[in-house]
Amino acid sequence: GAVVSQHPSRVICKSGTSVKIECRSLDFQATTMFWYRQFPKQSLMLMATSNEGSKATYEQGVEKDKFLINHASLTLSTLTVTSAHPEDSSFYICSARDTSGVGEQYFGPGTRLTVT
Amino acid sequence: AQSVTQLDSQVPVFEEAPVELRCNYSSSVSVYLFWYVQYPNQGLQLLLKYLSGSTLVKGINGFEAEFNKSQTSFHLRKPSVHISDTAEYFCAVSPDSSYKLIFGSGTRLLVRP
Numbered sequence: 236g237a238v239v240s241q242h243p244s245r246v247i248c249k250s251g252t253s254v255k256i257e258c259r260s261l262d263f264q265a266t267t268m269f270w271y272r273q274f275p276k277q278s279l280m281l282m283a284t285s286n287e288g289s290k291a292t293y294e295q296g297v298e299k300d301k302f303l304i305n306h307a308s309l310t311l312s313t314l315t316v317t318s319a320h321p322e323d324s325s326f327y328i329c330s331a332r333d334t335s336g337v338g339e340q341y342f343g344p345g346t347r348l349t350v351t
Numbered sequence: 352a353q354s355v356t357q358l359d360s361q362v363p364v365f366e367e368a369p370v371e372l373r374c375n376y377s378s379s380v381s382v383y384l385f386w387y388v389q390y391p392n393q394g395l396q397l398l399l400k401y402l403s404g405s406t407l408v409k410g411i412n413g414f415e416a417e418f419n420k421s422q423t424s425f426h427l428r429k430p431s432v433h434i435s436d437t438a439e440y441f442c443a444v445s446p447d448s449s450y451k452l453i454f455g456s457g458t459r460l461l462v463r464p
Contacts, residue, residue, distance in 0.1 A: 239394075269450075269452070277457070278454045278457050279395075279452075281451055281453070284450075330395075332450050339397070340450070340452060342387075344393055344394040345392070345394045
């Protein structure tokens with residue numbers, strides 16, 4: 236089946252630094268990838284839609300200058316949390332939409348970000 | 352705008368008992384409906400989906416769900432649960448014209464021996 240990987244799986248950084256999270260579709264092409272944020276014991280909240288070769292579309296309330304998204308190829312999207320603060324600590328999950336078939340989304344295993 | 356309601360935050364059940372996890376949605380357009388399972392510290396795995404056709408959808412791990420348009424519901428069922436089914440379950444909708452997923456708040460299924 237389709238596999239989506241995320242790297243790193245867990246990261247701890249100091250307040251004020253930037254962190255990059257990678258999302259890769261391993262065996263299929265994904266023109267569209269999505270980035271979600273999940274707080275403990277809560278649901279997933281869509282942050283942005285990442286389209287290959289174009290600018291990402293951010294959901295209302297998400298700061299695009301803080302959460303930089305780049306989708307440079309059909310298999311890779313990156314999320315960079317700039318000038319991270321403790322309130323940015325969360326579980327970040329990406330999904331990739333298979334451009335073939337019915338366009339099902341496949342989810343990565345998530346990245347646990349802790350900002351100290 | 353679309354929204355998803357999962358009324359039960361937690362459902363405790365004994366092993367081998369049947370279970371139903373409830374999901375209701377609101378939408379002014381046709382939608383695709385999904386159920387996902389999330390094990391601790393992992394991403395989401397698709398259990399089943401309704402796109403069109405038969406309203407009874409069968410998924411992996413013995414789960415099934417029924418789409419009821421008049422009641423705008425998509426409840427998830429399993430006739431006999433296992434300890435390994437303990438996880439968080441999310442219902443989600445996606446409008447026809449978009450591939451965005453809108454998730455419910457999740458239901459924690461706790462299977463006890």
